[in-house]
Amino acid sequence: MRAGIVVFPGINRERDMAIALERASGRAPRMVWHRETDLQGLDLIVIPGGFSYGDYLRCGAMAAQSPVMESIRAHATRGGHVLGVCNGFQILVESQLLPGALLRNASLRFLSMDCHLRVERADTDFTAHYQRGQVIRAPMAHGDGNYFADDATLDRLEGEGLVAFRYVAPDGSVTAAANRNGSARSIAGILSPNRRILGLMPHPEDLVDPLLGGTDGAPLFEGLAASLAA
Amino acid sequence: MNQALAAEFGLDADEYRRVLDIMGRTPSFAELGIFSVMWSEHCSYKSSRVWLRTLPTQAPWVIHGPGENAGVVAIGEGLAAIFKMESHNHPSFIEPYQGAATGVGGILRDVFTMGARPVANLNALRFGDPANPATRRIVDGVVRGIGGYGNCVGVPTVGGEINFHPAYDGNPLVNAMTVGIAPAGRIFLSAAAGIGNPVVYVGSRTGRDGIHGATMASAEFGADAESKRPTVQVGDPFVEKLLIEACLELMATDAIVAIQDMGAAGLTSSSVEMAGKGGVGIELDLDQVPQRETGMSAYEMMLSESQERMLIVLRPGAEGIARAIFEKWELDFAVIGHLTGTGRIVVRHQGRIEADIPLAPLADQAPLYHRPTAPSPPPRPIGSLPAARLAEDLVRLVACPDLASRAWVWDQYDSTVGGQTVKRPGAADAAIVRVDGHRLALALTTDCTPRYVAADPEAGAAQAVAEAWRNITATGARPLAITDNMNFGNPEKPVVMGQFAGAVAGIARACIALDFPVVSGNVSLYNETAGSPILPTPAIGGLGVLADAAQAVGLAAAPGQDLVLLGGDPSHLGQSLWLREIAGQEAGPPPPVDLAAERRHGDFVRARIAAGGVAACHDVADGGLLVAIGEMLLAGDTGAVLGPAPDAAGFWFGEDQARYVLAVADGAALLAAAQAAGIPARLLGRTGGEGLTLPDGATISLATLRSAHERFFPALMES
Numbered sequence: 001m002r003a004g005i006v007v008f009p010g011i012n013r014e015r016d017m018a019i020a021l022e023r024a025s026g027r028a029p030r031m032v033w034h035r036e037t038d039l040q041g042l043d044l045i046v047i048p049g050g051f052s053y054g055d056y057l058r059c060g061a062m063a064a065q066s067p068v069m070e071s072i073r074a075h076a077t078r079g080g081h082v083l084g085v086c087n088g089f090q091i092l093v094e095s096q097l098l099p100g101a102l103l104r105n106a107s108l109r110f111l112s113m114d115c116h117l118r119v120e121r122a123d124t125d126f127t128a129h130y131q132r133g134q135v136i137r138a139p140m141a142h143g144d145g146n147y148f149a150d151d152a153t154l155d156r157l158e159g160e161g162l163v164a165f166r167y168v169a170p171d172g173s174v175t176a177a178a179n180r181n182g183s184a185r186s187i188a189g190i191l192s193p194n195r196r197i198l199g200l201m202p203h204p205e206d207l208v209d210p211l212l213g214g215t216d217g218a219p220l221f222e223g224l225a226a227s228l229a230a
Numbered sequence: 231m232n233q234a235l236a237a238e239f240g241l242d243a244d245e246y247r248r249v250l251d252i253m254g255r256t257p258s259f260a261e262l263g264i265f266s267v268m269w270s271e272h273c274s275y276k277s278s279r280v281w282l283r284t285l286p287t288q289a290p291w292v293i294h295g296p297g298e299n300a301g302v303v304a305i306g307e308g309l310a311a312i313f314k315m316e317s318h319n320h321p322s323f324i325e326p327y328q329g330a331a332t333g334v335g336g337i338l339r340d341v342f343t344m345g346a347r348p349v350a351n352l353n354a355l356r357f358g359d360p361a362n363p364a365t366r367r368i369v370d371g372v373v374r375g376i377g378g379y380g381n382c383v384g385v386p387t388v389g390g391e392i393n394f395h396p397a398y399d400g401n402p403l404v405n406a407m408t409v410g411i412a413p414a415g416r417i418f419l420s421a422a423a424g425i426g427n428p429v430v431y432v433g434s435r436t437g438r439d440g441i442h443g444a445t446m447a448s449a450e451f452g453a454d455a456e457s458k459r460p461t462v463q464v465g466d467p468f469v470e471k472l473l474i475e476a477c478l479e480l481m482a483t484d485a486i487v488a489i490q491d492m493g494a495a496g497l498t499s500s501s502v503e504m505a506g507k508g509g510v511g512i513e514l515d516l517d518q519v520p521q522r523e524t525g526m527s528a529y530e531m532m533l534s535e536s537q538e539r540m541l542i543v544l545r546p547g548a549e550g551i552a553r554a555i556f557e558k559w560e561l562d563f564a565v566i567g568h569l570t571g572t573g574r575i576v577v578r579h580q581g582r583i584e585a586d587i588p589l590a591p592l593a594d595q596a597p598l599y600h601r602p603t604a605p606s607p608p609p610r611p612i613g614s615l616p617a618a619r620l621a622e623d624l625v626r627l628v629a630c631p632d633l634a635s636r637a638w639v640w641d642q643y644d645s646t647v648g649g650q651t652v653k654r655p656g657a658a659d660a661a662i663v664r665v666d667g668h669r670l671a672l673a674l675t676t677d678c679t680p681r682y683v684a685a686d687p688e689a690g691a692a693q694a695v696a697e698a699w700r701n702i703t704a705t706g707a708r709p710l711a712i713t714d715n716m717n718f719g720n721p722e723k724p725v726v727m728g729q730f731a732g733a734v735a736g737i738a739r740a741c742i743a744l745d746f747p748v749v750s751g752n753v754s755l756y757n758e759t760a761g762s763p764i765l766p767t768p769a770i771g772g773l774g775v776l777a778d779a780a781q782a783v784g785l786a787a788a789p790g791q792d793l794v795l796l797g798g799d800p801s802h803l804g805q806s807l808w809l810r811e812i813a814g815q816e817a818g819p820p821p822p823v824d825l826a827a828e829r830r831h832g833d834f835v836r837a838r839i840a841a842g843g844v845a846a847c848h849d850v851a852d853g854g855l856l857v858a859i860g861e862m863l864l865a866g867d868t869g870a871v872l873g874p875a876p877d878a879a880g881f882w883f884g885e886d887q888a889r890y891v892l893a894v895a896d897g898a899a900l901l902a903a904a905q906a907a908g909i910p911a912r913l914l915g916r917t918g919g920e921g922l923t924l925p926d927g928a929t930i931s932l933a934t935l936r937s938a939h940e941r942f943f944p945a946l947m948e949s
Contacts, residue, residue, distance in 0.1 A: 009472055009559065009560060010382070010468050010469075010471055010472070012382075012383065012471065013384065013649075015648065015649060015666070016646075016647065016648060016649035019649050020649075039496020049647075050384060050659070051381075051384075051467070051468060051471070053468065054382065054467065054468025054469075055382070055468075056468065057548070069401070079551055109374075109641075109642055110374075110378075110381060110642045110643075110644075111641060111642075112375050112377075112381075112642060112643055112644045112645060112646070113640055113641050126942040139646045141381065141644040141647065142645060145379075152506055203646065206646045206647075206649055207647065209649075211652055211664070211779055211780055212646075212649070212650070212651065212652060212664075213654075
């Protein structure tokens with residue numbers, strides 16, 4: 001798997017992501033500066049977390065206008081894989097590569113803690129190494145992770161099976177308490193219709209090492225590496 | 231230009247006379263501004279320097295002690311840890327969010343300016359009485375400010391401490407600590423060199439914010455504190471993040487001769503200190519300074535404390551490579567001057583010389599005060615005491631503001647960014663952060679028990695150092711060095727100066743005994759509002775190292791383990807939280823600090839952890855033994871049954887030092903090893919079940935304990 005990590009000014013989880021990708025694929029990802037436009041040869045484009053442009057406008061809104069985004073759009077149109085985590089998810093939404101919006105957390109406070117996610121389908125390249133219905137743990141760290149879309153869009157996402165992860169209690173049940181940022185229908189991550197683009201708020205890349213508290217995030221990257229092995 | 235204006239700038243009559251002597255003429259407005267900030271308490275340490283000189287600062291692993299932007303210690307494998315703690319108290323009272331945020335930004339710059347990538351932030355916070363309506367607003371702003379800045383720059387906030395006490399009602403303390411990692415052979419210093427070398431300004435543009443912040447931080451607050459809001463700076467963590475990346479990129483080249491951040495007193499202190507340390511002169515052309523406001527005077531530009539700015543002396547001809555890096559990161563870059571051989575700072579603006587001051591006397595003739603000291607009054611004697619009711623007292627103690635769960639606070643700080651946080655806040659006595667690409671890990675903590683220091687400054691400050699050492703030890707790490715952040719009241723009051731002198735003596739005693747030198751620090755005086763000082767608060771930031779992160783031990787006990795108390799039976803109730811919260815007395819002497827025992831017990835614990843077989847370890851501190859046990863059970867989500875033991879309040883709630891509780895698979899083996907080493911030890915009980923069963927047979931359910939423990943912050947902040 002040849003992965004590229006896109007670095008916008010203010011992105012700050014690019015090193016975490018590089019560690020997770022290299023651990024799974026044995027190959028160091030290429031760091032792609034946001035002014036670059038040549039993404040040839042990359043199987044997977046990752047937009048990691050952080051505060052691109054300080055999140056001073058709307059989260060992800062400035063980065064969505066960056067030169068590299070046109071190339072990412074072209075990569076996606078060619079059927080390439082794209083993963084956006086946290087700020088990366090916000091950027092994908094602002095770029096309209098994924099539908100909906102990420103609003104301020106319902107509590108209006110930054111949330112940094114482990115959450116539990118239910119894997120809603122295991123037949124995608126991102127989730128192939130999980131079981132459907134499996135509950136995994138992942139750290140979250142965001143101020144704007146409250147997923148919002150109109151009911152028609154939500155119904156379509158559900159109907160087409162494009163919800164990848166939901167916030168749940170440790171036993172897998174959907175509860176209001178487990179949905180700490182207030183996301184519509186407890187949605188933590190969504191897929192594009194061809195299931196090659198995944199955006200999610202929590203950070204599987206920060207849970208890939210037993211020493212750091214667990215490996216629940218590792219199968220996501222291992223699944224990708226296996227699917228995209230070249 | 232006269233004495234009255236000088237007084238308004240914070241210079242007293244003597245100091246102004248000294249200015250006139252040095253200048254041989256009446257200083258200009260800008261010159262007077264430069265003298266006043268350089269000679270402010272904040273920049274000159276004029277009241278504290280005579281005492282700080284007595285601190286131990288040497289050890290074979292110390293690369294740079296106090297005097298640089300931060301302390302530097304070797305941690306093995308060719309690496310150095312660079313760290314410092316610094317206060318931002320006064321701004322945080324006036325404007326809590328920006329005060330705290332810029333406190334984090336400032337300490338980050340002190341660390342990355344030396345070539346380190348920042349890998350961890352910690353903090354030490356003191357707030358007023360929770361019942362005071364202002365406290366909630368200040369807690370909210372400070373926590374949001376620390377999170378807002380740290381989360382955005384992408385440096386994990388991994389630890390800290392919080393106390394509440396009415397003495398901080400008008401004067402909260404915000405002490406921020408940053409730790410960074412650099413190759414030991416690539417440390418960048420601030421001493422300028424090379425006459426003719428270009429002086430470069432990078433980062434944010436200069437505005438009128440924070441003018442005379444250093445002077446504000448060197449005076450007490452009166453009722454007009456609110457009116458000082460314009461002296462508080464505004465932070466931009468996004469620019470800071472860019473500045474970190476750009477500076478580290480430039481540091482990978484050989485372009486830099488010297489570098490320093492523009493902190494307190496901005497362009498003035500950075501240029502004066504860099505040139506002064508290097509024994510050269512410096513000439514600045516303010517017309518070249520990037521500005522975000524129009525019509526700024528030389529005085530305003532020299533004293534602005536706009537954030538996220540650095541001053542760099544480059545090698546000749548390196549301007550091109552440096553400019554390209556800063557332009558890539560979309561940061562301002564300007565050559566604003568050069569070094570000279572005159573030994574003077576010359577400031578030009580719009581065709582005029584606005585300042586021309588000899589640097590040596592500005593530094594050498596800075597005021598230095600041997601202020602009178604007076605002993606602290608002895609603490610009130612302990613009055614009659616109620617009998618301890620173990621279960622009830624424990625539930626009340628774990629719920630009290632100083633012991634309640636801090637999860638509400640930690641949950642707003644990104645503690646995992648960077649992908650190296652092995653022990654997050656609350657998981658161990660010290661935070662554990664692995665070094666990227668290595669097995670090495672750092673153990674980090676901040677500690678101080680101000681009520682002890684108020685009761686006995688020497689013993690209380692020694693205790694703060696000992697507790698930092700113990701917290702690092704309890705994870706299995708080897709303590710290496712500390713940074714001290716000395717927060718006190720008005721030094722012109724002899725009792726306050728006596729507290730300061732006593733605290734320095736206590737720190738020195740403990741550092742020497744524990745081989746735990748002071749490598750950096752910061753002094754914040756005049757922490758008073760309307761004449762009422764804070765509790766003396768010498769906050770200690772401790773750093774230790776573990777050869778293998780996998781060996782780090784946390785405090786969470788698991789079911790089926792023996793709990794063993796090491797260090798002897800506690801008995802000392804003076805200044806304990808039980809005495810304050812249950813008996814309603816702030817009285818008695820603080821626990822004595824026996825540093826020989828501290829070292830013996832700690833070295834034994836560390837050796838046991840290194841040998842394996844210690845599942846969890848927690849030092850006995852605030853609240854005493856039963857609270858320590860409760861914290862280990864809550865963290866591990868297990869109950870325990872405690873065996874026969876004394877029923878005295880002093881045993882369960884005394885805050886005697888040099889004690890640890892260990893959770894081990896085989897308590898008998900640990901007792902035997904302790905006996906062989908001559909260390910008192912006692913088997914307390916065994917973990918398991920859903921509740922904590924006390925020796926008298928009473929059981930507290932874990933759920934009861936947890937709900938009591940977790941109630942305080944949400945109730946205070948979200949009611």
